Amino acid sequence: MTEALDADVIIIGSGAGGGTLARALAPSGVSILVLERGDYLPREPANWQAEEVFGAHRYHTRERWRDSAGHTFHPITGYHVGGNTKLYGAAVLRRRVEDFHARQHVDGSTPNWPIGYAELRPFYDEAERWYYAHGLAGADPTEPPRDAYAWPPFAHEPYIAEVAQRLQALGLHPFALPLALHWDAARPQHSPCIRCDSCDGFPCLLHAKGDAETCGIAPALLHANVRLLTRIRALRLHTDVNGSQVTSVDTDSPAGARRYHARVVVVAAGAVNTAALLLASANTRHPRGLGNGSDQLGRNYMCHLNSACIAIDPRRRNPTVFQKTLAINDFYHTSNRADFPYPLGHIQNLGKVTPAVLKAQRPAMPWPLARWAAQHSVDWWLTTEDLPRADNRVSLDADGGIRLHYQPTNEAAHRRLVADWKNILKRLGYTLVFTQRMGIEAVAHQVGTARFGNDPAHNVLDTDCKSHELDNLYVVDASFMPSIAAVNPSLTIMANALRVGAHLRQRFAQGDWHVEVKNG
Template identity: 30%
Template sequence: MDAAASRIWDVIVIGTGIGGGTVGRRLAESGLSVLFVEKGPDLGDQFSDGLPSGIDPPEERLAQGIWPQRIRAELDGTWCELDGMIAAGVGGTSLFYAATLERPERHDLDQTDSHPHPTGGWPVGYDQMAPYYALAEHYFSISGEPDPLDPSAPALPGPARALPQSDAALMEDLRRAGMHPYQTHMAARFLPDCANCFGRRCGRRCKMDGRSAGVLPALDTGRAALIDRCTVLRIDAGPDRVTGITCQRDGKQIQLHARHYVLSGGGLGSPSLLLRSTSEDWPNGLGNRNDLVGRNLMFHLSEIMAVWAGRGAAREGASRSISMRDLYYQQGHRFGTVQSMGLVAGYGEILHAMNTRFDRSALRSLRPLRHALRIPAMVGAKVLGNAKVFVGVLEDLPYLTNRVLPGDDVDRLSFHYDVADELLTRRAAFRKAMRAAFRPHRAMFMGSAPELNFAHPCGTLRFGTDPATSVLDPDCRVHGVENLHVADSSFMPTSCGVNPSLTIAANALRVADRIAARTRAPLAAGDGLGY
């Protein structure tokens, strides 16, 4: 620790999730010295059954890899607390993610006549991102099948996987119905006797995440170091440069220094830290001259549907195999992908869905009727067999009023979010399209209220060419701050219709090359990957 504090690093990376781990690895492979600073512990190769919840003491939460305090949120005017959505540990929330890494579509980034973009497109287009998507797919060992609807779909580094019989049969049924399913793009090396670690912390490093695909390979270069259990209190800056970061570890404050700094604290954590980093030069927070830090908060809406595909599904169990993009963009509506979740829905899931519908019905005051729902749930589970669970990932769009809220508590994240009327309209159309897509099979939505995916916060430090409308420039450098870049989901000006992880990783590689270019020649795509 003392050695790290006394040294001036080439780059300090704050956060070790998908963005932080990836940018740090690329920088270390480029020959630069890198220091990772992580709020949570390095939990090593311990296996864990998902991101824990229901734990109260902050110290115990942090020891388990959870953010120390629950997230405080104002949703449609009602305050609540959210648990088990943000991790804190080496690898970040990616330690517990489902490892679905898919490219967005070209029209997500580019403005086209056939697919007009609601924000006019990104400042960096699809063709500029494509080499970095390919590089990220190698970093994360992506396997699966190309999307049959994309005539220029790239080959993936990993081979297609053997499908469970019930998944293969369901894919054939969907094809006969005119759909175009393909194997979901997964970030994993499928080792012999590999456990199903999607949604769990992997103990064998078969699932590729911010730690296994980023931090550990960076440390293996000998040019990177890690400080865990270290909270960054503020980023210290003058009028146009960061001069250091003030951290707390084991009850002591320390300062760390580098030539360049990369903020990778996530869509909620990164803007919160910038808002706390006030000074005479930055009275409203670092990078916040135009009151944009923390604004334009987006998630995805998750439309969860149980699909009964026959009794074989119950015997084979859960499988995360199937994706479809037939509904991605329809009649001017920006929807998103549909994919299996790696879950099966049996009696408990059916009963939960029926109870949810009952609680929103005109009969909700007749509580004895609610208990009677157990009987039809049991009958349904027995007659239909366990169902496969699918999720529709519905794109969210940016609004200035949806924002991360400032606060002085370094362990408390807060935000305000209102569900927009246009999102509700698109949601109704998306659900209708999903019902039609699965019509050959019995299917049921697992809820009726809008369900935000709080693990996908993004857009809160959006990049662009104009400082009046963006926080970051096209290289993801904070406007007006020469040596501070951002490499996490907060850079995204729209959420796209897929899981954000691959886009975060690809952009992190692009940011790393921009930083390396300022110091020495960057690696060519494909160099130093170790495959």
């Protein structure tokens, strides 16, 4: 590289992957430049206003993507320091041991991962400590082997505690949902978290959420060798003449275009935008997209099959404020039915639905009905695993716009999960149960577009999440995942970023890029 370097490492994106990696590399002393397309999410009263968050989509992008038929839609995603963790529900679950191996579903099998749970276990431990994960080891019967959580689980409010007891009476195994929130039950007066009803899906006005800004970028910026530039959008990566290394990143910003140079480039823009960026970086050496000799870049897009569920017992009010504390995995590995021996998925509480949330989602609903429904409901989120398919992919239109080709799999399993859960809720006395399936625009759990594996002919990345074809190009968002499992992907992204961070520190220490690395 003959150009002057702007940093040893450029990280594109500051979400669960990029933000975690920045913190992981910061103590090494290598110079790090984080390029974030968005800005800091503003702290303002609207953070807690349902009509702004869910109705006006104040914190989501205004851009439009196209589906396979060419119809446009607004993706429910945002560009901020901290990425989509700024608005996530903070549920942080580890993949099950079985999720790293081929598993048969109603619509096919998942692929094996090139690594197993044992390789990620120490990084799961570290990610949970960094992100304030609260939970109770051993309470979830499907949970992989682990040590105790650093912080105890969030206690259920009385109504939800009773729901848990009633589920146990039916032979189920409800457990405390692991949550990434800065809360100290022993000293609540000193905790940023106040257990409010504006958490799940809202930005946290108090910075109490364990997100990638507060737990990744902010600690990283305490080191003088780390810089963050906001409102900088990466447009294209350039390589040397041999196409074996990335040399620079073209960007655009309100101040104009600029090219940045680094020894190592890490892309962490989210599974869709990472694929789009690498596809847009095609050159004569990489005519189908950067590092895309396998023709797998952009392919195998997965996104959970998700349904929201509102269960109403007209006889009882639910006074719960902080509701998202309960989860059930009894249907994670199997439906428990001989006629359908396939996994169904995962169930967890939603944050408490309020009248304002209902009105934001259903503007035509009369206020009296919204108030009544919210007062009598308990609310759930149902998740089924999606399978990788080559035709489910990200591509670029002639104008450079993103096109998302997507047809979900395992829909029969998801329908069973929804139907079985409705029946259970009705046995508990919830006579009115409503569900809503999420559509293509719900891309919060996007994974798989640059999957990792040992075979360069079938994978974009190697087991260290480095491009098979470029020696200094890495990806640390959810793009690397060969399968999505049925639990929230955030913690696995964070843990894998820590794993890749350890690998990069080792490469720098070995002198691969001739930079002095600190041991601290």
